[in-house]
Amino acid sequence: MELTEEQIDIINSSGNIKINAVAGSGKTTTIIEYAKSRPKNSKILYLAFNKSVKIDAIKKFADKGLSNVKIETAHSLAYRHIVFTNDYKVISQDYKIQEIAEILKLHGNGEKLFEFIVANHINKFFSYFCNSDKNSVHEVNYLDIVKDSKAKAFVTTFYKYIENQTQILYDKMDKGEIDITHNFYLKKFQLSNPILNYDYILFDEGQDASPAMLDIIFKQKATKVIVGDTHQQIYGWRHAVNSLEKANYKTYTLSTSFRFNQDIANLAKEILNWKNHLYEYDQPIITGNGVAKTNKVKAVIARTNVGLLFKAIEYISEKKSIKNIYFEGNINSYTYANDGASLYDVLNLYNCKQRLIKDKLIKGMKDINELKDYIDKTGDIELGMMIEIVKKYGNRIPDIIKTIKDKHVENDEKGNADMIFSTVHRSKGMEYDAVQIVNDFITEEKLEKQLNSNQDNDNNSSKLNEEINLLYVAITRTRNLIYIAPNHFETIHQGFY
Numbered sequence: 001m002e003l004t005e006e007q008i009d010i011i012n013s014s015g016n017i018k019i020n021a022v023a024g025s026g027k028t029t030t031i032i033e034y035a036k037s038r039p040k041n042s043k044i045l046y047l048a049f050n051k052s053v054k055i056d057a058i059k060k061f062a063d064k065g066l067s068n069v070k071i072e073t074a075h076s077l078a079y080r081h082i083v084f085t086n087d088y089k090v091i092s093q094d095y096k097i098q099e100i101a102e103i104l105k106l107h108g109n110g111e112k113l114f115e116f117i118v119a120n121h122i123n124k125f126f127s128y129f130c131n132s133d134k135n136s137v138h139e140v141n142y143l144d145i146v147k148d149s150k151a152k153a154f155v156t157t158f159y160k161y162i163e164n165q166t167q168i169l170y171d172k173m174d175k176g177e178i179d180i181t182h183n184f185y186l187k188k189f190q191l192s193n194p195i196l197n198y199d200y201i202l203f204d205e206g207q208d209a210s211p212a213m214l215d216i217i218f219k220q221k222a223t224k225v226i227v228g229d230t231h232q233q234i235y236g237w238r239h240a241v242n243s244l245e246k247a248n249y250k251t252y253t254l255s256t257s258f259r260f261n262q263d264i265a266n267l268a269k270e271i272l273n274w275k276n277h278l279y280e281y282d283q284p285i286i287t288g289n290g291v292a293k294t295n296k297v298k299a300v301i302a303r304t305n306v307g308l309l310f311k312a313i314e315y316i317s318e319k320k321s322i323k324n325i326y327f328e329g330n331i332n333s334y335t336y337a338n339d340g341a342s343l344y345d346v347l348n349l350y351n352c353k354q355r356l357i358k359d360k361l362i363k364g365m366k367d368i369n370e371l372k373d374y375i376d377k378t379g380d381i382e383l384g385m386m387i388e389i390v391k392k393y394g395n396r397i398p399d400i401i402k403t404i405k406d407k408h409v410e411n412d413e414k415g416n417a418d419m420i421f422s423t424v425h426r427s428k429g430m431e432y433d434a435v436q437i438v439n440d441f442i443t444e445e446k447l448e449k450q451l452n453s454n455q456d457n458d459n460n461s462s463k464l465n466e467e468i469n470l471l472y473v474a475i476t477r478t479r480n481l482i483y484i485a486p487n488h489f490e491t492i493h494q495g496f497y
Helices: 005-011 027-036 051-063 074-086 097-103 114-131 149-157 159-174 182-191 211-218 262-277 305-318 331-335 343-350 368-378 381-407 411-416 444-453 457-475
Strands: 017-021 044-048 069-073 200-203 223-228 250-254 298-302 325-327 419-423 432-437 478-484
Touching: 005 027, 005 250, 017 027, 027 044, 027 051, 027 200, 027 223, 044 051, 051 069, 069 074, 074 182, 097 114, 097 159, 114 149, 114 159, 114 182, 114 211, 114 368, 149 159, 149 368, 159 182, 182 211, 211 223, 262 444, 262 457, 262 478, 298 305, 305 325, 305 331, 305 381, 305 419, 331 381, 343 368, 343 381, 368 381, 432 457, 444 457, 457 478
Parallel strands: 017 223, 017 250, 044 069, 044 200, 200 223, 298 419, 298 432, 325 419, 432 478
Antiparallel strands: none
16 A cells, blocks of 8 residues: 555654544555654554454554564453562452442432442453542542532532542452452553563554553653544443543544545545534544455444344344344443343333342342332433333344344354344444444434523533544444434435445
């Protein structure tokens, strides 16, 4: 591939730099060429966003003969330094709400489900601290991230108790009394002030860096290259920050996308123009230079799990001839909430069949109204969405889910799927020949309504900015065709099935 002038400028640069790269602009190619141009004896660290990107990068760097480049994720780097040296045991997934209540021996105060509501907030507080760059739990203000008014009122009343229990949970992991989480060992790595013995650090997906990881990188003596796309920041809910804004380095850009054509580029820019409602926005240059040749790989992308599940149910019901489908990520995760409660447990509660409920939290509730009250006080969006799908599909859910799973192919047969289903977060880094956008993303009309109805302008603007980014990421996964519901845009209505 012939390099662009922008890529050549980056390769020939010196000192700390940051690169703002549009979707599909050849970030990895540029970084590989940058690494190739450094002295042969240089020690280079490439930090990938997740494991799948790491595996892909290992092959790409190896194919170019770059044996002096070490490829890690933030967590794999922290794991080696912390878990091995301290002989910790790592839990595969975060603790469930009821497990936190049991570990901390939380007790009720007479208020219904008090210990579970507190445990829910301890879990979020713990995650917020571990991803922060602060040195102690008491240095972060958990109320900064509690948006729902009922949840905020509860937390305000019991703040000191929640804060102290969060510290106790951290201490129990630190002492090895309980298995540690992935968030914990990354935090402990940051607090250990590690020295990374590299000449260059190449940090990918910098727009979604955790403050903890960013703190580690900024403190290193190595020459740093931070790569990302300001408009692909979609992990604010994980407390990520945009390192492109935090780093006071010389800025370079990659504005040509080799994934899609100019029509898609114009659509992406028009979506980003909605940011003019939020602040004084400078539109980026996006040049579409992609030339798609096939329409084999088709995908449906949704904003939410429940939105995707709705569309998958609709798709399976209407297209009986479809043999194979594939869900990005673990298909079971689409029927489970973050704390482990399943769609089937919510259905059984809805039907007043407590004896069939497996999840301890939901089993302790007398009816669906108690679950709604719990959701109000915790702001648990996933559980709220489960109630909606149960209300719509009721007792048809088990048969529907069985049909979906029967048609689902394994990872190594993904290429045989008639349709791929993915949330926008799971589609990050992916590309498809044709994409349908599910109607659960922000629209310009919804954007204006939320701005007019919400008084907390700073927090609301930040959230809405990320909602626009989510739609931008979804749009830019396509190499060729796209279908968008009319209430999003009236310019492109190309279907592909």
